[in-house]
Amino acid sequence: MKREIYAYRCRRCGELHYPYRMVCRKCRENDHNEFDPEPLPREGILVTHTDLYALPAVFEIRKLGLGIVELSNGVRITGQLRVEEPKIGMKVRGEVEVVRSEMYSDYYGMVFYEA
Amino acid sequence: MREVYVAGIGITSFSRLEFPLSEIAAYPVMMAMKDSGLKDIEHLYVANMGGGRVNHQTGLASAVADTLSLTPSGAELIENGPASGGSAVKQGFMAVASGMHNVVAVTGAERMREVNNLEATDLVATLTHPIAEYIYGVTLPSLAGMFTRLYMDRYGVTDRHLAMVAVKNQRHALRNEFAHIQQEITVEGILDSPEAMTNNPYVAAPLRFFDCCPVSDGGAAVILTSREVAEATGRPLVRLSGVGQASDTHCVHEREDPTELLAVRRAAAGAMEMAGVEPSDVDVAELHDAFTILEIVESEEAGFFPKGEGHLALERGDTELGGRLPINVSGGLKGRGHPVGATGIAQVYEIAHQLRGEAGDRQVEGARVGFTCNFGGFGNNVVCMVLAGE
Numbered sequence A: 001m002k003r004e005i006y007a008y009r010c011r012r013c014g015e016l017h018y019p020y021r022m023v024c025r026k027c028r029e030n031d032h033n034e035f036d037p038e039p040l041p042r043e044g045i046l047v048t049h050t051d052l053y054a055l056p057a058v059f060e061i062r063k064l065g066l067g068i069v070e071l072s073n074g075v076r077i078t079g080q081l082r083v084e085e086p087k088i089g090m091k092v093r094g095e096v097e098v099v100r101s102e103m104y105s106d107y108y109g110m111v112f113y114e115a
Numbered sequence B: 001m002r003e004v005y006v007a008g009i010g011i012t013s014f015s016r017l018e019f020p021l022s023e024i025a026a027y028p029v030m031m032a033m034k035d036s037g038l039k040d041i042e043h044l045y046v047a048n049m050g051g052g053r054v055n056h057q058t059g060l061a062s063a064v065a066d067t068l069s070l071t072p073s074g075a076e077l078i079e080n081g082p083a084s085g086g087s088a089v090k091q092g093f094m095a096v097a098s099g100m101h102n103v104v105a106v107t108g109a110e111r112m113r114e115v116n117n118l119e120a121t122d123l124v125a126t127l128t129h130p131i132a133e134y135i136y137g138v139t140l141p142s143l144a145g146m147f148t149r150l151y152m153d154r155y156g157v158t159d160r161h162l163a164m165v166a167v168k169n170q171r172h173a174l175r176n177e178f179a180h181i182q183q184e185i186t187v188e189g190i191l192d193s194p195e196a197m198t199n200n201p202y203v204a205a206p207l208r209f210f211d212c213c214p215v216s217d218g219g220a221a222v223i224l225t226s227r228e229v230a231e232a233t234g235r236p237l238v239r240l241s242g243v244g245q246a247s248d249t250h251c252v253h254e255r256e257d258p259t260e261l262l263a264v265r266r267a268a269a270g271a272m273e274m275a276g277v278e279p280s281d282v283d284v285a286e287l288h289d290a291f292t293i294l295e296i297v298e299s300e301e302a303g304f305f306p307k308g309e310g311h312l313a314l315e316r317g318d319t320e321l322g323g324r325l326p327i328n329v330s331g332g333l334k335g336r337g338h339p340v341g342a343t344g345i346a347q348v349y350e351i352a353h354q355l356r357g358e359a360g361d362r363q364v365e366g367a368r369v370g371f372t373c374n375f376g377g378f379g380n381n382v383v384c385m386v387l388a389g390e
């Protein structure tokens, strides 16, 4: 099964949210279960990025690329970035992969590559 | 609402402190009681973020009340991330303004150096969104790094401007005996010298080591009272004349324009409106420079300089001691240090100290109106205050 990350569309006004929130940010009229999940698109534009060198202890690497990406449907997401020379405005493509491994669990999230 | 006054102030050294957390919180209250001559504290507010997790101490407010022998006065712990101190001052303000109490003590303390830097950074990283930020390895420095890159791209801020903030605030800290960092640095030394890549490495590019505040232990306290009580102390009168607070989205990526710090703008406007002052009336400000970029951007969002021009004010020397609007003459978080729960109260301490005219060789001459900005999360919860000397 293909892993997906979901955005949540308000059934009352159509506003799309990522991540999930209980009450719609735009209309504030909905109940918590009045959202339809939609898989996030994978294509997007890099909004900003960093190389993090002071890493949380579970990451056994020297540096970690992180970025904020605006996806083709206008939703923004924070994810890991595996691009040699990242530039603001470049096209990127996301894959859902393990982004953090702890003793008893793996966490999946969006990892972006040059498109 | 009744008028509220800062009648007493106290602080510890900010550095590594080998005392129990409860004593780091209690000591500045004792000093503030001596400063004001007030002994009958009706209620105690304690700001702290990491006690339960880092120091294995919960229920800190009760411990502090007892060690100060304030029992049976009521006591509460306030946790609001890095804005815990500002939030606690706000609670004390409301207690006196409402008429519920006449004399309250507000203290903030942190003892983060009991653990290593990575654990301290991880404690603060738990402020981020658990599934949309934290799992990726997002920390506060990484959010600040991404924010800085965007700001550089849009407004022409450079790494030299960032270094100028660090140089200025560490220079100011040399005049503050309680400051954590007592080291003069230069832009050339941390950016251009052959040693720069080793003494000032990237932490979260484009942010470097000297763009980030240190991890500190420390405490700060104020005693807030009604006007009647403050007048009876015989100390110079400093009124807490405005308080503003605002929140923003948990995830930074959800902000419509991610170069804006809307919670700062709204909290600052709220505090100034309550106090009846304009940004141009402010003579001295303490801003939350956990990262150098934040001092520049907060100075814009508070209305001191136009958006995108805070770095130009820095170039002109406006924000230095002796300039048009000195910012962080205490050293700020960068120089004084950042014991998380204490920071918002240390800012109020500094402004009260300045407005009393007792700040010695870091005194801003003729300061009548002061401003503080205590920044929680990555700007998702901000408390601002205005103080006025009378």
Ligand SMILES: [Zn+2]
Residues within 6 Å of the ligand: A010, A011, A012, A013, A014, A015, A024, A025, A026, A027, A028, A029, A030
């Ligand atoms: Zn809606």
